[in-house]
Amino acid sequence: MDWRIPSGVTRMILLRHGKPSEEMKGRCYGRLDVGLAPEGHAQAERAASLLASADLQGLYSSPRRRALDTAKRVAEGRGLDIRVEEAFREIDFGLFEGLTYEEAERQFPEVYAEWMAHPERVRFPEGETFSEMRERVRAGGRVLRARHVGQCFALVSHGGVNRTLLAESLGMADKHLFRLDQVHAAVNVIDFYGDEPVVKLTNAAP
Known part of the structure; x- marks a missing residue:
């Protein structure tokens, strides 16, 4: 990836977190605050290396x-402060949080x-709908x-x-959201020419 951007272009790099702790495997977690598995730390290191030449x-976060x-891995050696933004938290699964799919x-x-049939429409009990998350994220x-x-x-x-954010840039309907794969530590790049987005990279596994 050539990290140089043309004059006037605004570049948004989207990075998914690395693999979370093993106890979350097969469970619903959005609001739950879990750390990274050892593999997740390694993925974060590789993602940071991939982004090393990007002029952030x-x-x-x-x-x-x-x-x-x-x-934190991306920030190392850059002198950049990490600014926490509540708007970008994962969807709140409400009473599904921490349950296995079988338990849910x-x-x-x-x-x-309803979740399995129409994930973009379901409201999780005492949680969020996708449309609520979509509006705060956008x-x-x-x-x-x-x-x-x-x-x-x-x-x-x-x-x-x-x-x-990718679906917004691509003009995709909510029901097609899961056509976009996002592996752990996936890197995505969207360039904005004014208000016009161009998706340059999606789901790049470092």
């Missing part, structure tokens, strides 16, 4: 520890069935772009956040 003028731990299906069969994205016109900045957050 800002570095932002979700408030969740898995994102902050990943962002058993305890909330109707909501679970609004947050506009704030960062306005703050960094003509500059390059990075946001370290979550798969759902990345998909939301």
Whole structure:
């Protein structure tokens, strides 16, 4: 990837956090604040190496520890402060938080069935809907772009956040969101020519 950007272009780099702690495998976690697995730390290191030549003028993170731990690797040696932005937290799964998928299906069969059929429409009990998350994420994205016109900045957050911002740039309907894969520590790049986005890179595994 050539990290030089044309004059006047605003570049948003989206980085998903590394692999979280093993106890979360097969469980719902959004609001839960879990750290990285050893493999996640290694993925974060590789992502930081991939971004080493990018001239970052800002570095932002979700408030969740898995994102902050990943962002710290990117920040090392750059003299950049990490700014935590609440807008970019992962969706709140409400009462699904911490449950395995089997437990969620058993305890909330109707909501679970709706989630599997229409993930963009379901409301998690005592949690969020995708549309609520979408609006706060998109609004947050506009704030960062306005703050960094003509500059390059990075946001370290979550798969759902990345998909939301990529789908907005691509004009994708909400129901197609999961056509966008986001592996752990995936790197994505969106260039903005004024308000016109151009997706330059998606789901690059470092």
